Amino acid sequence: MGAAEHRRRLVSLAYPVYFELLAGVTAGIINMAWVARLGGGAVAAVAVATNVENLLLGVILVAGSGTTVLVARARGAEDSAAIRSAVRGGWVLWALVTPLVAIGGYLCREPLAHLVLGGSGGSGSGSGSGDSLPLATAYFSIALPGIAVFFATNVVDGILKGAGDTRTPMKLAILANGLILGLDPLFILRFDLGVRGAAIATVLGRTVALICGFVVLHRNGVLRQAAQAAPNRAGSLSADARRTAETGLPMSADFVARMVGALALVAIVARIGVSEVAAYGIATKAMYVATMAFYAIRQAASIRTAQLLGAGRDERRAIGRQVLLLAGSLGLTALLTLLAAAPWIMWAFGSEGEVAEAGALYLRCLGPYLTLLACFIALGGVFEGSGGSPALARITACGVALQLALAYSLSGSGLPGICLAMALAMALQCAAIARMYRRTEHPTATDCDDRGVRISVTEPDSLSPDNRFA
Template structure:
């Protein structure tokens, strides 16, 4: 949970300092954030596959196989992240233009996104490190490095933005430096150690069989999150059609909402490891107990969080908005509506954590894609055409889509298909 809080603080630090520059700058980073998430989703797929495979190998006492998977994840991630970073950097202006950015928003978005693409290798490397540690049940070490990274980012943000007068570009540079420094250190520690799960420098060459394992599990997760991220690109296109004020309010609300969701995201990540290790040890009864316990915890956290968020929404939004009453009004309305649906987001995270930890990532992919493309975006289009709700129609569609997709997750859970081992045949051999 604390690790997810730290991840959120990375974004909140940028949001806070950029909001001091103005509404257009705030709208600009909101516009391009889904693009960063879209690219990151590819690395997240590798992370999900690594956690599932490593945790199940650990549960079945297969540390050598786990080390093999970890090393291949590293090699593949390095190559892929560099390619994605280069492509993204040179295509930034076309991406921003296609998303509807124009005028000052186009200029600021292009400046910010082109630099943020150089963060991709650092993000991918740290995802590899996190999945290796989480697969063994160690969530503390990644959290410590994340804390150090976010502290550095908070220090560097105002220095680059204001002291050096770099504006929105300074926020991006501070984030890239903070991420890269600690990602490289984290990977170094995995090469240096020789016990537990580590990176084997003698097996860095790509192995087709192992990569096949990783891709077969990671691809559905990547596709699901990529589709979700691209859906948010489309969603931002709808939001910006209501004006820069609405987009800025949406961005501020999402950052704050991410902070409240931190506990259930932590529960989902921990649940993935627990599900994987117990399936590896063939203890299905414990996976069921872990699921039910996670549901209870997430419900409690989200009810409490929703009450707090509803009560203090105006005070929180006012931290980011000083002289723009329309952004303040819309941001407050969005947060108050979302606060009522927070338990649904808790259920969603638990379902996704269960399916990802078991290695049956196809179900997580269906939830990610279905929520946005099958329900939310069609609802937004219908509400915009047939109602007079304005920007509120977007908020209503978000709440309804969260509830409907959780019904699908419950059906899959009750089927029990997610409890089949993904390493069963190899372990028996």
């Protein structure tokens, strides 16, 4: 298959994922914009609750991401029974994980609120900051049981993406955000429910979108055929769940490692000064516009690679080249944009004075890191789709640890030192993944898929449906 065709397929899969990811970030911004009328305490409560939800996303990624890869692999093989097993595995994991998080989180909502707010929520003055703890607890009392809907939506999205449909998850995310935008003022202000109203609006908006997602799943021809697959070709529920967990766990670990590293980096930046912390926080939000594009390409590469391997075609090298071309172009575009427009970006986020100055400097120094990050994140999709995600997760974990150590050492140079630490650590991660990629140029006689099943990569015709999904 030609390079142009690979590139077209990747773009077709990636752009809906990009808008879906941006829509997910927007939900938290919508809530914060409406609760801002209730005072600083309410804003703090919703802000920390949103951060907790982002971290919990890493939990369900085990099911969502694992299901995407396995469904894509089975679809490429045109194996309906394997699709059925992959879908069942995702839902079994959802059923196992969700009660622990939803019920456990609800029962521990007050200690959790105290943990994430620290000492800032229990006392204070002005702007309602002393009310943050009870407000966060109130938000958690609705949002944590409602996490079941959020988790189910992630599994639905994973199934649809594995089946090659990335547009429906985008439409569902936009629908949910549109409903949240309309329901927020109704529940927060009209019904005078405050932060509880924001949580209720979020859960209701996502519930409607989830129902629509189930309708789409039911109408999908590939999935309907898989649901009718012969039962004697489907494994046990525990085996299905184990395969999904083995596939998705490294991807989840990769995500959680980056989230934890980002939170730890805030503490290091805090050693420099208050203005720098504020500038770092604003600049990080501005970076989402670029980084979400990198992750969109990653998901597209994962789906495409898994589909072709399922069909017995090892085209990792060709896909990787197109991924690097797309991601590298986006990274360089981000670099040039930040160099030219950094002050205006900070102004657009409402910053001024020392914060705006520090943020503009940080954004201008961030370009090399973003370019390297684009290549690493996007190329990682090739390995996620071909069973290399455990090695990828190890590279990420080591890279995050190195980044924090370097950032601590270079923090004396201010935010430019932080950027240098991030770029150096990412350069080493890129070197490691480049080594993995070069190994695909001379594949061995056998390789292992994402579940440890040995498959041929030099003789694609030997990949019969039976041994692909043994």
